[in-house]
Amino acid sequence: MPGLSIGLSxxxxxxxxxxPLAALSWKAHGWxxxxxxQATAALKLTLGVxxxxxxxxxxxxxxxxxxxxxxxxxxxxxxxxxxxxxxALPTIVAGLTLLILYGPKSPVNVDVSLKRWGILxxxxxxxxxxxxxxxxxxxxxxxxEMEDAAASLGAGRVATFLRIILPSILxxxxxxxxxxxxxxxxxFGAVVLISGNSPFKTEVASVYIFGxxxxxxxxxxxxxxxxILGISFGVLLAIGAMRRWVTRHxx
Amino acid sequence: MRRISLALFLAxxxxxxxxxxxxxxxxxxxxxxxxKEAYGQLISAFQKTxxxxxxxxxQSYGASGEQSRAVAAGxxxxxxxxxxxxxxRSLVQKRLVASTWSKDQWKGMVTRSVVVFVVRDGNPKxxxxxxxxxxxxxxxxxxxxxxxxxxRWNVMAAYGGALRAGKTPKQAxxxxxxxxxxxxxxxxxxxxxxxxxxxxRGDVFLVYENEALFAQKKGQPxxxxxxxxxxxxxxxxxxxxxxxxxxxxQAFLKFLRTDQAQRIFAQNGYRPLVKSAARGFDFPLxxxxxxxxxxxxxxxxxxxxxxxxxxxxAKIQGSSGG
Numbered sequence: 205m206p207g208l209s210i211g212l213s214x215x216x217x218x219x220x221x222x223x224p225l226a227a228l229s230w231k232a233h234g235w236x237x238x239x240x241x242q243a244t245a246a247l248k249l250t251l252g253v254x255x256x257x258x259x260x261x262x263x264x265x266x267x268x269x270x271x272x273x274x275x276x277x278x279x280x281x282x283x284x285x286x287x288x289x290x291x292a293l294p295t296i297v298a299g300l301t302l303l304i305l306y307g308p309k310s311p312v313n314v315d316v317s318l319k320r321w322g323i324l325x326x327x328x329x330x331x332x333x334x335x336x337x338x339x340x341x342x343x344x345x346x347x348x349e350m351e352d353a354a355a356s357l358g359a360g361r362v363a364t365f366l367r368i369i370l371p372s373i374l375x376x377x378x379x380x381x382x383x384x385x386x387x388x389x390x391x392f393g394a395v396v397l398i399s400g401n402s403p404f405k406t407e408v409a410s411v412y413i414f415g416x417x418x419x420x421x422x423x424x425x426x427x428x429x430x431x432i433l434g435i436s437f438g439v440l441l442a443i444g445a446m447r448r449w450v451t452r453h454x455x
Numbered sequence: 456m457r458r459i460s461l462a463l464f465l466a467x468x469x470x471x472x473x474x475x476x477x478x479x480x481x482x483x484x485x486x487x488x489x490x491k492e493a494y495g496q497l498i499s500a501f502q503k504t505x506x507x508x509x510x511x512x513x514q515s516y517g518a519s520g521e522q523s524r525a526v527a528a529g530x531x532x533x534x535x536x537x538x539x540x541x542x543x544r545s546l547v548q549k550r551l552v553a554s555t556w557s558k559d560q561w562k563g564m565v566t567r568s569v570v571v572f573v574v575r576d577g578n579p580k581x582x583x584x585x586x587x588x589x590x591x592x593x594x595x596x597x598x599x600x601x602x603x604x605x606x607r608w609n610v611m612a613a614y615g616g617a618l619r620a621g622k623t624p625k626q627a628x629x630x631x632x633x634x635x636x637x638x639x640x641x642x643x644x645x646x647x648x649x650x651x652x653x654x655x656r657g658d659v660f661l662v663y664e665n666e667a668l669f670a671q672k673k674g675q676p677x678x679x680x681x682x683x684x685x686x687x688x689x690x691x692x693x694x695x696x697x698x699x700x701x702x703x704x705q706a707f708l709k710f711l712r713t714d715q716a717q718r719i720f721a722q723n724g725y726r727p728l729v730k731s732a733a734r735g736f737d738f739p740l741x742x743x744x745x746x747x748x749x750x751x752x753x754x755x756x757x758x759x760x761x762x763x764x765x766x767x768x769a770k771i772q773g774s775s776g777g
Contacts, residue, residue, distance in 0.1 A: 236764055242773045300650060308655030317656060318640050397647055400640030400656075401599060403772045407641075414643065415601035418520050419763040 225433070228426050237416055237424025238431050242403045247432060250409040253320065254388035255439075257327045261384045262377050264328075265335025272336070273343040287336050290329050295393030302326055303398045318400035323408060326394040331387050335380030342376040343369075374450045382443040389436050480700050481511045482707060485526055486536040487519035489605065489645065489666065490566065490690075493723035494536070497716055506706040518644065519604040526551060526695070533698040534707060536565065536690065538604045540753045543691045556693040565692040565711050566665075567726040569744065570612035571679040573652060573660040573667050580658050583680055585616035588659060589633050596657035598648045599641035600761060600768050606645070609661040610760060610768060612686035615750045619684035619743045628767055635771045649675075663688055664738075668724030684743035686750075 237243060272284055290298065304310075306325060307317040316322040346369065354364045392410040399406040409432050416425035486494060494514065501507035515522070515530075523542035526532045527549050535552070537543055543563070546552040557563030572582055580593055588595055598606035613634055617627035639657055642648040645666050652660040653675060662679075670677040692711065694704040710716050717732030727733045747753055760767045 234764075240773060303650065303654055317651075317654070396643055397650060400651070401602075401643065402639065402641060411602070411643065415599060416763055418518065418603070419601045419761060420520070421763040424763065 228433075229430050231423060232426035232430045233423040234421065234427055237421060238428050242407070243412060243428055245404045246407045246409045246412040247428070247435075249320070249323075249407070250389055250432065251435060251439075253323050253327060253408070254385050256324060257331055257388040258381045258385040260328060261331055261335045262381050265332070265380055265384075266339050266373070266377055268332075269336045269339035269343055273340055287333050290332050295330060295391065296397070298329055298394045299326060299397035302329060302394070307398070317398050318402070318406060320399075320406055322398040322400075323395050323406060326398050327388045327391055330391055330394045331384035334383040334387065335377060338376045338380035338383070339373050342373050346372055371450065375447050378443050378447040378450070382440050385439060385443070386436060389432060480509065480703050481513060482533040482698075482700060482704055483531050484512050484514045484534045484536070485522050485530065485532040486514070486516055487522060487538045487542075487604070487690075488516040489538065489663075489669075490536070490720075490723065490725070491516045492669070493720055493725065496719050496723070497711065500716065500719060501707055501710045504710060506703075506710060510700075510703050510707070531697075532695050533700055533704045534692065534694055536692040538690055539607060540689075540691050540747075541757050542604065543693050544754070546693075546695070551695050551697060552693045553696055557691070561712055561728055562689075563691045563693060564689040564728060565708075566690045566720050567728060568663040568665045568688040568690075568724070569681060569726070569741065570608055570661060570685050570688065571664045571667055571681050573649075573662055573670075573677055573679045575658060576676070576678060578678065578680060582659050584620070584682055585613055585630070585634075585684065586620060588613075588637060589630075593637055593659065594639045594657045595634065595637040595659050595661065596640045596642070596648055596652050597638060597661040598645050599643060601763060601772070602641075602643040603645060605663060606641075606661075607756075607761060608663060608686060608688050611747060611750050611756055612661075612682075614760070615686055615745050616682060616684040618750070619745065631767065632771050632774075649677075653677075664726070665724035672724070681739060681741055683741055684745070685741055687744050687746045689746065 238247075268287065272280065272287075293301075302322075302325060303317055305312070306314050306322070308315050316325050350368050351364055354368050359367065390410060391408075392414065395408055396411055399408065399411075401407045401411050403412075409428065413425045413428050413432075416422070416428065484494070484498070491514075498512050498514070502510060515532075517525070519538035519542050522530075522535070523537055523545055526535055526546060535543065535546065540557075540563075543552055543556065547554050547556065572588075574580070574582055580587075580590065582588060582590075582593065587593070597609050600606040600610050610631065614627050614631055617630040618624065622630060640648070640651050642651055645662050648660055648662065649666065649670055651657070664679070664681065667677050667679040692708060694701055694708060698704050711720075712729060714729055714732050717727035717729040721727045721732055721736045721738075726738050727736075747756065750756060751759070758766070761769075763769055
């Protein structure tokens with residue numbers, strides 16, 4: 205019954221996603237809240253850091269997934285469970301923990317508090333699971349005979365990875381990257397403590413928007429949200445297009 | 456009949472409720488988060504009095520502005536207690552609080568405090584006056600006045616402090632601009648700010664005295680200085696027009712202004728309104744203390760300083776990075 209499933213999906217998406225977004229756009233007024241220099245600085249910072257976060261995740265997440273699937277070591281189950289931990293931790297607790305670990309009293313002598321690096325660290329922490337969890341099952345299902353065949357035909361490890369493995373897992377990496385990016389754009393709790401929220405320096409969009417709401421300018425807050433959602437949507441569409449392009453031979 | 460049997464049923468399964476069954480009144484109390492602990496104690500103390508016997512409470516705490524907007528949007532409330540008077544005034548405009556709310560001998564207020572400087576151990580940078588904060592290299596932490604209603608007290612304290620030091624209003628605004636160049640972090644709330652300060656950031660943290668005393672009570676190593684010129688913070692409370700239990704709600708407000716209740720506030724770091732309740736506590740007076748009236752009153756201050764588009768603070772923040 206394809207009709208029923210389409211109907212249900214549409215209804216569900218409308219109630220959960222489309223209606224709130226439409227209401228948000230409806231409320232948005234006052235573009236000064238988006239075009240003033242403080243707002244554009246916050247938007248640029250957020251999008252920039254989120255892109256970096258997405259890229260780092262693409263590499264590090266794939267490496268972790270690889271280790272978890274292909275390597276065997278003591279405590280593997282534990283590490284596997286550890287990956288999801290950032291999701292279970294309330295983000296404000298994550299922020300506090302990071303501030304203690306990587307603040308001025310850092311036991312490992314790394315102080316990223318009140319700096320942009322701090323935002324990066326906080327976002328990397330909360331977005332860790334996305335790429336790992338999207339790549340892991342694909343790697344697991346991957347047919348090893350292909351790799352053996354490539355090796356027997358004289359391909360080195362790098363060539364095998366680039367030509368055999370990467371094309372198979374790239375769609376999964378891109379899906380994870382898209383999720384990580386989206387999460388990074390909207391993150392508030394993990395960032396707010398470690399960044400210091402200085403306008404123009406370390407104030408991210410979510411904190412700026414929160415400030416607008418708190419000072420009674422909910423129209424401006426909605427306008428800023430619509431803009432950041434619009435840009436994020438564009439980035440996600442682009443990632444989706446890349447994904448379709450790399451899987452063009454599968455269809 | 457059904458109602459009686461329900462009450463009986465409840466009394467049977469919840470023995471604790473049985474004492475309340477005679478009155479069956481539940482007050483919804485909506486407040487800002489800082490005095491949560493104090494109100495917890497005050498509510499149990501109230502319930503032990505004749506007027507409060509049998510009244511149960513449902514309590515909700517959050518950021519002052521947020522709570523005010525929630526009530527304006529329809530959140531049920533019998534009593535509202537906020538950090539800032541404008542948060543009540545916006546409810547007056549929506550007719551959710553009577554316009555006469557501040558026409559009592561307490562002018563609608565229930566607690567007091569002052570803005571203080573939380574400093575490092577032994578105050579190594581010797582920060583005592585508002586001008587000291589402009590010394591080279593001094594790093595200031597204050598919650599962001601656009602995300603924390605309470606931080607607006609800090610701004611008004613700094614502005615009034617500059618006026619008290621003989622500056623003209625224009626020079627005092629310049630002072631705010633200079634002060635904000637020393638601000639290294641603007642957490643979204645006072646509690647967050649304290650975390651940032653305690654972790655070792657900044658030389659001075661601007662906050663209300665009750666928060667500093669609260670932190671001391673929790674065993675945190677907090678030292679603070681009360682500048683000679685600082686603002687007397689006054690926090691409002693009101694009964695809503697939509698309350699179905701106005702008499703009981705008023706009785707609660709009356710209790711909060713008794714000597715007994717004000718002493719509980721004092722134990723929690725608030726300066727009592729009732730003079731007799733201050734006995735036995737050390738709340739140093741300051742020669743140049745001023746109220747919000749000295750800097751024009753909240754109605755004017757909100758518009759002049761905190762309008763998110765054209766306010767003085769919006770401009771200062773908008774230029775701090777250039």
